[in-house]
Amino acid sequence: MATLLQHLPALLVAVPLFAAFTLPLVGRTGAPARTAWVFLGALLTAATGLLLAWQVFAHGPLLYVFGAAAPHVPTPMDSGGIPIRIIFQIDALGALMVVIASLSSLAIILYSLASDSRHSGKDSFYSLLFLLVAGVLGMVSTGDLFNFFVFLEISSLSGAALVAYRVDKGQAVEAGLKYALLSTVGALAFLVAVGLLFAQYNALNIAVVASRLQFTPLDQIALVLLAIPLAMKCGAVPMHFWTPDAYSTAPSSITAFLVVSSQASLYGLFRILFSLYGHLLEFSWLTFGWFLIILGVLSMFIGVTMAIPQKDVKRLMAYHAVSQTGYMLLGVGVGLAVLGNAEALTAYGRTAMAGGLFHILNHAMYKGLLFLTAGAIFFRTGTRNLNKLGGLGHHMPWTMVFFMIGALAIAGIPPFNGFASKFLIYESVFRFSPFLSIIAMLVSILTLASFVKVFHAMFMGAARTEFAQVREVPIPMIAGMAILAAVVIVTGLMPRPFIDHMILPAVNALVDRADYIAAILGGH
Amino acid sequence: MNMTKIVRTTADVLYPFCLVFGLYIVAHGHLSPGGGFQGGSVMATGVALLIVSRSYTAILQRIRKEALKLCEAIGLLMFLVAALSGLYIGGSFLHNWLAGAGGLFGTPVAFGPNPGTFNTAGVVPILNLAVGLEVLGGLAVILLYMLSGLRENTP
Numbered sequence: 001m002a003t004l005l006q007h008l009p010a011l012l013v014a015v016p017l018f019a020a021f022t023l024p025l026v027g028r029t030g031a032p033a034r035t036a037w038v039f040l041g042a043l044l045t046a047a048t049g050l051l052l053a054w055q056v057f058a059h060g061p062l063l064y065v066f067g068a069a070a071p072h073v074p075t076p077m078d079s080g081g082i083p084i085r086i087i088f089q090i091d092a093l094g095a096l097m098v099v100i101a102s103l104s105s106l107a108i109i110l111y112s113l114a115s116d117s118r119h120s121g122k123d124s125f126y127s128l129l130f131l132l133v134a135g136v137l138g139m140v141s142t143g144d145l146f147n148f149f150v151f152l153e154i155s156s157l158s159g160a161a162l163v164a165y166r167v168d169k170g171q172a173v174e175a176g177l178k179y180a181l182l183s184t185v186g187a188l189a190f191l192v193a194v195g196l197l198f199a200q201y202n203a204l205n206i207a208v209v210a211s212r213l214q215f216t217p218l219d220q221i222a223l224v225l226l227a228i229p230l231a232m233k234c235g236a237v238p239m240h241f242w243t244p245d246a247y248s249t250a251p252s253s254i255t256a257f258l259v260v261s262s263q264a265s266l267y268g269l270f271r272i273l274f275s276l277y278g279h280l281l282e283f284s285w286l287t288f289g290w291f292l293i294i295l296g297v298l299s300m301f302i303g304v305t306m307a308i309p310q311k312d313v314k315r316l317m318a319y320h321a322v323s324q325t326g327y328m329l330l331g332v333g334v335g336l337a338v339l340g341n342a343e344a345l346t347a348y349g350r351t352a353m354a355g356g357l358f359h360i361l362n363h364a365m366y367k368g369l370l371f372l373t374a375g376a377i378f379f380r381t382g383t384r385n386l387n388k389l390g391g392l393g394h395h396m397p398w399t400m401v402f403f404m405i406g407a408l409a410i411a412g413i414p415p416f417n418g419f420a421s422k423f424l425i426y427e428s429v430f431r432f433s434p435f436l437s438i439i440a441m442l443v444s445i446l447t448l449a450s451f452v453k454v455f456h457a458m459f460m461g462a463a464r465t466e467f468a469q470v471r472e473v474p475i476p477m478i479a480g481m482a483i484l485a486a487v488v489i490v491t492g493l494m495p496r497p498f499i500d501h502m503i504l505p506a507v508n509a510l511v512d513r514a515d516y517i518a519a520i521l522g523g524h
Numbered sequence: 525m526n527m528t529k530i531v532r533t534t535a536d537v538l539y540p541f542c543l544v545f546g547l548y549i550v551a552h553g554h555l556s557p558g559g560g561f562q563g564g565s566v567m568a569t570g571v572a573l574l575i576v577s578r579s580y581t582a583i584l585q586r587i588r589k590e591a592l593k594l595c596e597a598i599g600l601l602m603f604l605v606a607a608l609s610g611l612y613i614g615g616s617f618l619h620n621w622l623a624g625a626g627g628l629f630g631t632p633v634a635f636g637p638n639p640g641t642f643n644t645a646g647v648v649p650i651l652n653l654a655v656g657l658e659v660l661g662g663l664a665v666i667l668l669y670m671l672s673g674l675r676e677n678t679p
Contacts (some may be wrong), residue, residue: 007616014604014608021600065536065616065619067617069616070616071616
């Protein structure tokens with residue numbers, strides 16, 4: 001058991017990869033065996049992730065050196081004090097992302113066991129899904145720049161293939177191609193930046209590069225090439241155009257996980273701005289803070305205004321996903337802007353960042369839930385057009401309840417979790433700039449308005465004759481939605497323990513950059 | 525698309541050489557430039573050669589997609605099992621426990637400049653072989669799908 005715990009970071013990626021690679025073989029023995037295997041794989045992946053996160057929150061950051069005789073020693077005796085292997089470095093922020101990915105992957109795989117049961121090609125579908133999960137888990141746990149690029153590519157390519165999986169008269173294929181093209185261009189820019197850093201500092205490990213960084217003109221170019229693709233992948237506004245297409249045409253279970261994959265890119269963006277470039281931006285913390293804030297405000301406002309006129313329910317939710325990403329950027333951006341001002345940082349900077357990071361967890365849960373309910377409705381009615389839907393509350397009571405929970409959470413209504421994180425953002429951002437806080441509240445009101453409209457269009461009204469045959473969705477789909485809904489309610493009712501034991505350590509992991517470097521190189 | 529008899533015969537003769545050369549690159553991955561991906565690609569070009577020299581339907585009788593997919597899955601699994609074996613035997617994930625231990629690929633590397641011995645490097649050649657199998661299967665399947673749209677019987 002002790003050895004197993006010791007190897008958790010490796011198993012975190014190895015378990016979903018093993019599930020993905022064995023599926024084509026297991027799938028040959030028939031559908032029941034495949035279903036059982038997929039379920040087991042999802043359960044083990046989630047268990048590994050949660051156990052690992054618990055270890056990190058209870059005992060501090062974890063290191064894992066791949067291929068070494070002793071996996072916990074980052075710098076071998078004969079290497080002259082520098083790490084020479086690929087290292088997984090999971091601190092509280094990484095662990096928070098691992099928790100999100102684990103819970104979300106379990107829920108969506110359970111859901112997809114029923115929602116995709118009518119389709120063909122399930123072997124490759126689940127293989128790609130496990131690859132996507134492995135890619136996201138790898139992105140948030142690696143401590144190596146090139147390794148991050150590899151996992152970014154794994155998640156992008158499998159994500160693009162999954163977006164295009166149900167051809168849907170070519171629409172899904174177009175969206176998949178767009179996603180693949182943009183991800184590849186972004187990843188190539190990222191790779192060039194990694195090359196620029198490697199050429200100057202002879203290292204790929206984030207901590208080592210961070211300790212040697214000089215902020216030469218090449219480093220500044222590298223910073224732009226690292227930050228822009230990641231901002232694009234998380235769907236921040238001037239580069240958000242791929243999200244509505246990809247999110248609306250992908251199978252709903254996949255969309256719910258694409259949200260998590262976008263947030264893994266957001267994690268990468270924060271990691272690079274804080275841990276890699278942190279101290280060098282000293283003279284320009286305010287500038288880079290405002291870079292995140294402006295991206296955030298644009299995303300919030302343009303996302304929600306684009307969402308209001310949409311007719312396609314998943315497209316509408318995709319624009320809301322863009323809008324919610326803005327809150328995370330705003331919260332963490334305010335934290336970055338006041339990083340040089342110790343007084344402001346303790347007064348409201350850390351709270352703003354806590355709000356931003358807590359919103360990542362909350363958003364993954366309620367947005368995933370909303371996409372799953374949209375998928376449930378599409379599963380039974382075959383349409384996503386709001387003008388054609390109506391009166392479904394009579395036939396699908398569970399789906400309606402789950403939709404209400406998700407919609408109230410995204411609009412920031414207490415006691416759901418969206419309120420907890422948005423409240424942290426409002427009150428702390430208000431002390432930084434009242435104007436920004438007012439925009440954030442206005443966006444929340446528009447979100448509520450938009451979801452009231454959707455709720456009315458889908459569930460309210462008299463039962464319609466064309467939906468007379470519509471029934472509640474199968475148990476696995478309800479179970480998948482119930483997992484996410486339970487997390488939404490629990491984190492909404494009792495946010496305090498989550499903030500104290502998960503979110504604040506994650507904030508400290510971002511702010512205290514020296515700890516991240518010391519974990520690899522030792523000393524302070 | 526059926527090429528002339530000269531092209532078909534040449535392709536037939538070259539096909540085994542492509543496979544053997546690819547396998548050579550895979551097997552010497554730990555000693556010379558190349559390795560799993562490069563060798564696997566060379567082997568897949570052999571399949572491409574067969575496809576362009578004959579019609580798509582004629583090729584399907586010789587090369588089965590199922591077998592190639594199996595090849596891919598086995599390659600991937602082999603990689604993962606080799607990596608996990610390091611974790612089980614001691615050390616860590618991907619730990620090279622075979623190197624210098626005698627037996628399979630276990631000859632200790634001689635000190636100083638030397639041309640290298642085939643029977644060295646421990647787990648690395650096994651990983652190369654796994655990647656080679658995976659790339660052969662994957663690329664060949666991709667080629668088969670991409671070239672399945674070629675028109676038959678063009679003059």
